[in-house]
Amino acid sequence: MTDTPTLDERRNQLVNEITATRELPEAVERAMRTVPRDQFLPGLDPSRAYTDEAVSIKDNPDGPLPLSLASVPSIVAMMLAQLGAKPGERLMECGAGTGYNAALMAEVVGPDGSVTTVDIDSDAALHARSMLDKAGYERVTVIERTGLLGAPENAPYDRMIATVGLWDIPEAWWEQLADGGRLVLPFRWRGQTRSVALNRRGNTLVSDGMELCGFVPIIGQDGERMVKLSDGTIRLHFDQDQAVVGDALGEVFSTPLNEVWSQARVGGQEPFDGVWLRATVSDDSVCRLEVTPEALEAGVRRPAIPIRTPALVEGGSLAYMILLREDVDAERPWRLGVAGYGPEGTVLARRLVGHIDAWGADRTAVPTMTIHRRVGPLVGGADGHVIAKDESVVVLAF
Incomplete structure (x- = not known):
């Protein structure tokens, strides 16, 4: 007979599977080996918490997609790698979900950093707050609010991340992301969704990476x-x-x-x-x-x-x-x-x-995405293919 793996062993095995196909920053890998995902999914068979799959935590009575999900762990790891947070930084998350992602970020930024997570759904926000407290992450701030408004209370942020699909960049986020800061979000255009990593340069955001992903769309954008x-x-x-x-x-x-x-x-x-x-x-x-x-x-x-x-x-x-x-x-x-x-x-x-x-x-080619804040005409015009959004202008080019 073989012994049943402990939850710690299952968690490490999951991370081993992820790192076998994707290199992770040391801080992200350490966080994923530390934070107990099973504690953020009460009522679920704990062993299922360490399979690479999404878990619905709140159904949507008005559509086929759930209102809230615990994202696939490999996607969580991929986006945190894109975010590249450092100890001592201030982070904001749009879409609290179970609170698990916020706990991972809290591990990465450490006690000298801060994490603020926002969710429009009262049940999700309460769940995240409760699970974070039980897991020992009381220092994470949880706010019940539409993520489109961000969290000005703790701004400016060095880095911001969304765990819901965004069709546009909310104006409030421009106000709250520090110049030189970094934004990672599941961005939606022309029917597809990509996790796009963007660096802020004044009134522009310039990408340095895109990964295929799929997320529940944010409530409140109807483009x-x-x-x-x-x-x-x-x-x-x-x-x-x-x-x-x-x-x-x-x-x-x-x-x-x-x-x-x-x-x-x-x-x-x-x-x-x-x-x-x-x-x-x-x-x-x-x-x-x-x-x-x-x-x-x-x-x-x-x-x-x-x-x-x-x-x-x-x-x-x-x-x-x-x-x-x-x-x-x-x-x-x-x-x-x-x-x-x-x-x-x-x-x-x-x-x-x-x-x-x-x-x-050229199957590995990835274009550059530049997103301009809508504060006036583009300086010098657009060098690439332009897609107009409500609050921003997107330019794609190889």
């Missing part, structure tokens, strides 16, 4: 839109600045299908989300397509990933990414292509294939 097609079995998600007209697309899936194939191939476990990222650097028509099993049963061409596939949309036409197993390459048996519908579907398909082939030629 994203959605239209239902094919009796609601297909959903198209887009941003408010995009010229998408649902009525024009009403019959698009009853038009002939045209397939165009790229030169790019992928392995079974090889990510290809970089196609989406690359397309947004130059193309304003990028959206997210969500296709339900009912639509697939009705004969709609299966997207590469049915619940979240990049699409190009213009007028009454659209095109989206698809896959085909060819097995001509044992390591990369899947070929990437595009399905086009509507009068300009083939044109859009060829354009998306161009983005796929550009990604295929």
